Amino acid sequence: MSYRDELVAAALKARESSYSPYSHFRVGAALLCSDGEVFDGANIENSSFGATNCAERTAFFRAIMAGKRDFKAISIVGAPEGEDITSICAPCGICRQVMAEFCSPEFEIILFDGKDITVRTLSDILPDSFKL
Numbered sequence: 001m002s003y004r005d006e007l008v009a010a011a012l013k014a015r016e017s018s019y020s021p022y023s024h025f026r027v028g029a030a031l032l033c034s035d036g037e038v039f040d041g042a043n044i045e046n047s048s049f050g051a052t053n054c055a056e057r058t059a060f061f062r063a064i065m066a067g068k069r070d071f072k073a074i075s076i077v078g079a080p081e082g083e084d085i086t087s088i089c090a091p092c093g094i095c096r097q098v099m100a101e102f103c104s105p106e107f108e109i110i111l112f113d114g115k116d117i118t119v120r121t122l123s124d125i126l127p128d129s130f131k132l
């Protein structure tokens with residue numbers, strides 16, 4: 001299995017931990033650090049909807065708290081509760097901006113539609129990103 005296949009498998013597993021009683025849309029992510037360690041995440045919703053954390057940011061914030069600063073790739077999978085993955089789940093704008101804080105333009109976003117893997121770079125999905 002390639003690291004991309006392994007990351008997709010880890011994201012599918014992470015999706016099982018989704019807390020999404022409001023949208024019933026379950027997302028999983030798996031973030032590969034440059035040192036080979038993987039941090040997973042799921043979306044965690046809140047009755048105050050704006051407090052919801054996406055799966056990608058859950059994975060990033062866990063990794064940052066563990067001292068990681070160099071990242072290679074993230075896989076993301078999402079689908080409604082009770083359904084298998086049938087289309088890609090592209091990261092929201094806030095998650096793209098979080099990626100831009102910590103990742104190079106070559107950072108890989110690995111998307112899975114239930115059958116095939118599509119790989120984008122951060123510069124593909126967030127060109128001309130804001131930086132201080």
Ligand code: THU
Binds near residue numbers: 023027053056095
């Ligand atoms: N969601 C993610 O976890 N990642 C994304 O990139 C898009 C959206 C979550 C947030 C919310 O819990 C649910 O999907 C519906 O928006």
